Amino acid sequence: MFAGSLAVVPVYVNKVGPYFNPHETYHYYQLPVCRPEKIEHKSLTLGEVLDGDRMALSLYDINFKRKYKY
Secondary structure: OOOOOOEEEOOEEOEEOOOOOOOOOEEHHHOOOOOOOOOOEOOOOHHHHHHOOOOEEOOOOEEEOOOOOO
């Protein structure tokens, strides 16, 4: 990515669960939230797999260096 180029930053969703019970986790898209038609999962590293992460691409778009008119 170059300083002069437009940058698109992918946003991933992960597992969610109660704070006081870290063993009870759910995939983000098992909750009643807006979900894409096809869930695209991220390739995980060994540490992420051992931690129980389940990352998937979210519906959110973050763009840098774009000018918007309000």
